[in-house]
Amino acid sequence: MNQMTEMYIPTYTDVITAHDRIRPYIHRTPVLTSSYFNQLVGAELFFKCENFQKAGAFKVRGATNAVFGLPDHMLDKGVATHSSGNHALSLSYAAGRRGIPCTVVMPRTAPEAKKAAVRGYGGKIVECEPSTSSREAVFAEVVAESGAEFVHPYNDPRVIAGQGTCSREFMEQTGGVDMMVAPIGGGGMISGTCLTLSTVAPDVKIVAAEPEQADDAYRSFKAGHIIADDAPQTIADGLKVPLKELTWHFVSNYVSDILTASEQEIVDAMKLTWQRMKIVMEPSCAVPLATILKNKEMFAGKRVGVIITGGNVDLDKLPWMTS
């Protein structure tokens, strides 16, 4: 992808186009409610369950939009990406559905369940060290060799337009909310959320939730420019990557606030959700609820959307097994 394409800022029209394009390949995921959590928070919470999504995460929306939007002459070389996990398997899923090759660069420390799922969808894995710098270096080699089309996990207008379909569905399903909370890592989901809501429901306050131990988005937001960390450590392994120019555009323009949660708060919220809502979700997805539970006054009396972004977790390495 050249520099001009990369800087194109997607519009809500792109979200509608994406939705029509990907609908046959994705689930319209359910919105669940929990009277337990409503009482606990003193708000009305609506959980958009992208853990039930194809390939186990919202990332399949953007990846499928990118893959099925490719012109015919680009199909034989396929697609490639680097990802801490869910984008990797989402792109593998989408490429598999379109019948084209897919290569993904993954940290060697990525959960086994995610690696197995990538292979299960027919994706080819090339491993790198668990740092942004190693990942980008290894990836450059892969693209140079294969000539594959790079589908960035989030800093890509096709991907962001695809992620925007999630809150489009959510608004249809719930009839609207006062606030929307989503986790922030590279910013793909939050950017898609901003893209859709700034058009269809501009009064909705958008809040991003981030691990304290990978709080580069929080610090960027306060500083007014992108601050990137190399290889932060957090159990929320989907949220380690830094913002990039396109996601920074949406975050800096449309996000009202970024809240953070500690590792223990994330694990507690995750376990509580499994116990009370009976859903399997990743640590990354527990970050919004963790921030809501520690900032109840901000949400009291409101209708609040919460995006449960994915459910790909290694059941043999649950955080409370060692805690």
Added chain:
Amino acid sequence: MNQMTEMYIPTYTDVITAHDRIRPYIHRTPVLTSSYFNQLVGAELFFKCENFQKAGAFKVRGATNAVFGLPDHMLDKGVATHSSGNHALSLSYAAGRRGIPCTVVMPRTAPEAKKAAVRGYGGKIVECEPSTSSREAVFAEVVAESGAEFVHPYNDPRVIAGQGTCSREFMEQTGGVDMMVAPIGGGGMISGTCLTLSTVAPDVKIVAAEPEQADDAYRSFKAGHIIADDAPQTIADGLKVPLKELTWHFVSNYVSDILTASEQEIVDAMKLTWQRMKIVMEPSCAVPLATILKNKEMFAGKRVGVIITGGNVDLDKLPWMTS
């Protein structure tokens, strides 16, 4: 309850009455599908997710029907029951919603999560040994002391009529299936399923699924009369109890087949469901899928309903933690 009431065989009219009565207090739980499992089995599976039900299990349907059907003059003494877990907390939930006392006799070995939930709903727990004989002896004392109305976990027409609302919803949601598989312990859910389907969809083949290590229903079915075990050992802790006369009526008249699964097959099916469907469910709920996976030829090409009966599991004691 006197002998005459106990032997009353509920009809589909009782199911409709129950549904109208309990609707404000229960969830209309979603039906989920999984292309992974469809491919694995070669059938079209529809999972009725009662793990998302109020109090975490289908049992709230029957318990709520019993509690809200009580005449005013019986309210002050409240209700009582014995249960391996989910009926206990369902009855506590229902009693709490109606504002009446509830006492439950539970095995001291019941999962901590279930005991905590009973107390959370305001129920009072009296512990017994983990055997049918101890449970019944302790319970007799409780009823003699309190004068509370006994709501049996399954051998009660009010309870069976309530459980029948589950497959009523299911048929509305799916438009029908060829086969329906539910776990069998005491037989409450399977009896409610028989009651509803024998009226609204008599061609649906009803299959019960049971742990090999607690296969009293299987042996009863083959023998033509009730065989009861005292204190069978299985990880599917909701399925240890024996059939009684009312559930035997439905099982012997309407169930096509009873299939069994080993402990390892149950754990494998449970873990696979968590991994692929991203839902938290109890070992008992994995028994139907375990039997389907080992008898694929019986289900091939069919539309098959599977009742996921509950999601109350102790997250600190997952079966694959020790295996």
